[in-house]
Amino acid sequence: MRRYLLSLLLCCLPLTAGASSLTLLSSYPQTMLSHFIEAFEAEHPDIRIDLLWRRPQDALQWLDENNGAGTDVVWLPSWRAFQQLKQQDFLQPLSLHHDVLPASLGDFPLHDSDNAFIASEMAGYGLFFVPDDLERLNLKAPERWQELTDFAWYQHIAMPVPSQVGYAPMLIDQLLQAEGWQAGWSQWLAIAANSRLIGRGSDFVTDQVLQQRASIGLTLDFFAESTIASGGNGQFVYPKQTAFNPAPIGILKRAGNVEAAELFVQFVISHPGQTLLLHPDIRKKPVNPQVYAGRSLANPFALELQTAYNIDQGLHRREFNSALFDAAITDNHQLLTTVWQAIHALPASQHPPLRQQLLNWPVNEPDNNDANLQACQQRHDNNEAEQQCQAFQQHWQQRFQAHYQQLLDHIQSR
Amino acid sequence: MIRLFILLLALIPAGGFADTDISSDERSRRALALPMPAMPDALISQFNDGRSLFNQMWVIAPSTTPDIDGLGPLFNSLSCLECHPGNGRGRAPDSPGEPMRSMLVRLSVTDDEGNVWPHPVYGEQLQERAIPGVPAEGQARVHYESVSVTLADGVEIELRRPTISLSHPGYGEFGDVLVSGRIGPPLIGMGLIDAISDDTILQWVDYQSSLPEGIVGRPHWLQAAADQPPRIGRFGVKAGIATLERQIAQAFHEDLGITSAAFPRENCTAGQTACLAAPSGGDPELTEQQLAAVNLYLSLLAIPEPAVETEQIRFGRQQFAAAACIHCHRPAMTTAKDAVPALLANRQVDLYSDLLLHDMGPDLADHRPEADASGSEWRTAPLWGLGLAEQVADRVGYLHDGRARTVLEAILWHGGAAQASRDAVIEMSTAEREALLAFLQSL
Structure with missing residues (x-):
């Protein structure tokens, strides 16, 4: 009973106030945000993050309706969204120390030219398969997308539909840019003719492969690598020509807590923040090359891949x-x-x-x-x-x- | 007595035998997130929809994504996954400075006659978060007091006794309020538990009545509506909910602030005017179709097969019986023949729970009755998948409020009807105790 009374008494004790809050607008999944928010709040116990979750298009509309107010940091895996935010003059120039981050990956810029936003992570397109299954089927893991046009792959490919799967439009366009419009579409027709199409409500591409509904899947690296890190028996490879999609982060001009916002952005691009990207639940590619050192990770900065991609053309x-x-x-x-x-x-x-x-x-x-x-x-x-x-x-x-x-x-x- | 022991041992399924239609031998990080292998193709799309909704971060209304908006006005989490990482269990904060991330606090008040009611202003659950423009209800923090237990072989185990404090009240003082912490429970075999008939649960009451130890649990009978027959509660740590559908709808309502047909009004009390005036995400926000999809998803998640049995695990299984744990942690039950979907019907399920309420003694008591369950009564926790808890999430807690950091700590908190079992574990040799824990980790 004494303990019970103690419990009642403690209920009435005031706690010290004084914590500041930071409003983060993001569309990342729970698994990613949980790790970053928990780690940031542990490092800055005086700052509490209020999360506003919205899909990128919805986030843009919300910011538009609120004239860029009501949030401090925007963190969306959508280059297009940040271009629009910059165009609307909603972002403030970043005054951060990001010297360790390279200016670009191949031709793709990792900083906005006016420093309105900066890449926080990136994801690349490739192929997921179970080597034993391919061997059993006498299929060789492709080194180029074009190899998937061979009829030997008939009914063995899982291919996302771009109008229904958010990451697929850039997957399609990177080949069109690399091969040329006509040749690129011809190759997609042949690959699609060999494929099961993955739309809204379908299994993940990785599930299709692991459950042997398909033998190879066209996907992003982090879907495959988080599946592998979580126990899925598969392998992921980048074709020799592919594209990486950097995800920006920025601070709003009308941010109410600029100091906390800068701390958060600095944390995301810091070595500890970038290392969080390697968690088995996340597996995104760090934009800080130093994070790859000493780790057996595919490093986009060091891979000999052709990654030229015109993002503006792709978005149009x-x-x-x-x-x-x-x-x-x-x-x-x-x-x-x-x-x-x-x-x-x-x-x-x-x-x-x-x-x-x-x-x-x-x-x-x-x-x-x-x-x-x-x-x-x-x-x-x-x-x-x-x-x-x-x-x-x-x-x-x-x-x-x-x-x-x-x-x-x-x-x-x- | 020897005959009883042999009978008890025979009740425990040996590792390595499993119903491969509904179980998976995967023991990796994704072990609790896989579909049952025999899930019909016709249900794949609905299962995927349910998974998507379960993992979904919900959005404040209005939005351009009306199918996923309606979060709040008051809420504890933005997604189901936040409290059930990897479909496993949540945890308690380790210090008062750390916020609750996969834990929440239930509230009640007592009137002069000793009757227990939801808090007149704050309701039955403290929502620590709110949409912009609506005050959050307050903050909950956990404080710990250390308690030491010395085992027979001299090993000392430090337990942490939690006390919950509330601060920053958003709607006036909390007053004399009963509080009880809850971490997110693991979501294993939810549909199979739903598919167990009341008669099957009651059979174990007869069995327990025949035991010399005098351990008899009681079903938590619940009356959903006057025109419906009562059903035995089996979900929640006090078995306060009878069906999976109700459990899901209530969690959406209390934890995320999402309305449904069963909970059509926003989770605001009369005094919470800004909450009442906040925009709604639909009427209801979670459609029947969406609720059915989440229900199907949770119902058809594969249950984990126990690890391959080693000599130590076999010895541990014997210790589990010898310490009389299986009187309450009933090794197996069979689901109803007419369960829906048919994949769940007539299955032997090794959940290690009798789904009955037991008085667990003063140390575990929260002094907060829930429906017909007293402040010291708790439903026997299912143990299936116990060994995967630390596989599927980075940090986890055990018992209703996550006070236990390990399975051994959880055992040492047992009292009341389980006091003799706890004492037996304390008296075990090192080899016996390690074998018992290896057995539990194999589940």
């Missing part, structure tokens, strides 16, 4: 590409795979012309002024643009459908 045509992908692939996938299978059921000597016919990409590369590109880019913002983008998608969906059907009829009539 992100929705346009996704609409085209749905028109050519998602909405016609069964027919596409049927034609693909029919071609490869024929003697090998007949494959090349038919493959060429199937994989011929009929849509021209748009420039930034293209009306349909602009409509698709704005499809989530206004109804008229949405309708125009939908009409564009539907037009090409019917064209691709007719093309596939015509080719199938031609093969079957032989």
